[in-house]
Amino acid sequence: MTDISTNTVSTLATAITCDVIAIEALTPSISKVILSPQQPAAYHAGQYLQLLLSAEDKRPFSIASIAQHNQLELHIGTPAGDNWSGAALAHIQQQHRAGLQVMVEVGLGVAQLRLNSQRPIILLAGGTGFSYVYAIAQALSEAKTSQPVYLYWGVRQQDALYYQPQLQHWAGQADNFHYIPVVQQPTAGWQGRTGLVHEAVLADIAALEDYDIYIAGPFAMAGVAREAFAQQGAVREHMFADAFAYI
Ligand SMILES: Cc1cc2nc3c(=O)[nH]c(=O)nc-3n(C[C@H](O)[C@H](O)[C@H](O)COP(=O)(O)OP(=O)(O)OC[C@H]3O[C@@H](n4cnc5c(N)ncnc54)[C@H](O)[C@@H]3O)c2cc1C
Structure with missing residues (x-):
């Protein structure tokens, strides 16, 4: 099993700069994050992005929004003791407080919606x-x-x-x-x-x-x-x- 705490998913995706628009608690341990990409962000419903904590440290999060919305919505769970997502959220909060952007790679994964299928x-x-x-x-x-x-x-x-x-x-x-x-x-x-x-x-x-x-x-x-x-x-x-x- 791959360890996502030291994620090294390789990708050819281009890094995109995003403004952090909002960070809001959905529950005591789940936060909603809204990012506004400064460059066009192309992706299909059901794909994920990687948040770049550094050039080597990339952490995957599903994109809760659809491309028509022009903003990227994330739901980040930070259960006690889970530093994988906790560090990702802390990075976003830190950048937001400092008025700085975050970097993401979008349009990743193979589990996107197959819209041409008629099956239930x-x-x-x-x-x-x-x-x-x-x-x-x-x-x-x-x-x-x-x-x-x-x-x-x-x-x-x-x-x-x-x-x-x-x-x-x-x-x-x-x-x-x-x-x-x-x-x-x-x-x-x-x-x-x-x-x-x-x-x-x-x-x-x-x-x-x-x-x-x-x-x-x-x-x-x-x-x-x-x-x-x-x-x-x-x-x-x-x-x-x-x-x-x-x-
Ligand atoms: C590509 C990718 C995208 C990711 N996107 C996100 C993201 O957007 N946000 C995020 O926070 N993390 C994400 N992760 C990390 C990881 O997938 C989540 O940490 C995980 O889904 C969190 O589950 P939970 O703690 O909320 O569920 P839990 O609270 O642990 O479980 C919820 C329910 O799942 C079922 N379940 C749990 N364990 C079992 C089991 N052993 N057997 C059967 N059923 C079980 C039960 O019905 C349970 O009630 C992502 C990882 C990858 C690789």
């Missing part, structure tokens, strides 16, 4: 893997596609469902968009699904042959989901995740 879609997110599926869901909405979309978002505690109102709103507006939050360790009062998020998919959809499946989250989740989905009929070529390159 499962979007599987674990934790901040939501950033990736959020971009894909926005692109599908913009393209006014009609195939069913099932967005499963698994979190440990329900307060980590930081875009819940917006997703519920979408689900109420579009007949083909379905939102299924899954809480692993619910507290009293949670009335939705519980357990591991990929197990909710397995319970709901008996045959996965027909689906395109997009996956982002902890590497362990991506690996377990890929194998379990394949056993339930999913076609490996129709499952997409940049995490697969790391496991």
Whole structure:
């Protein structure tokens, strides 16, 4: 398994300078960052960028926004003891405070939305893997596609469902968009699904042959989901995740 704490993903992408527009807490341990690129930033929904802490130290983050928005939205989780993302966020905060820009490489990865496919879609997110599926869901909405979309978002505690109102709103507006939050360790009062998020998919959809499946989250989740989905009929070529390159 590749260690992303010393990330050395090689890339031919051009480095782009970005102004830091905003840093906002989504939860006590997840921050939203908005960057404004000073040069054109070309990417597809579902791709990621690398934040350059130095020429050698590049850290990948899914791009939560879509290219039409002209700004780059990131969701950075900084759980206690995780210096990989904590150092990335600290770098952005430091540059912002000093009135300096950050450098990123955009348009990376192979797990972007396949818009030419008509198959129904499962979007599987674990934790901040939501950033990736959020971009894909926005692109599908913009393209006014009609195939069913099932967005499963698994979190440990329900307060980590930081875009819940917006997703519920979408689900109420579009007949083909379905939102299924899954809480692993619910507290009293949670009335939705519980357990591991990929197990909710397995319970709901008996045959996965027909689906395109997009996956982002902890590497362990991506690996377990890929194998379990394949056993339930999913076609490996129709499952997409940049995490697969790391496991
Ligand atoms: C290309 C790339 C892009 C990345 N983009 C980002 C980014 O935008 N933001 C960011 O913060 N980090 C990013 N990372 C780093 C990494 O993917 C995240 O740290 C990770 O997704 C964070 O998960 P979490 O702690 O939020 O999920 P957790 O809170 O650990 O888990 C959420 C849910 O996932 C499921 N799950 C977790 N573990 C397992 C398991 N072992 N088996 C089955 N199910 C499980 C459960 O349903 C759980 O409730 C990226 C990494 C790469 C390589």
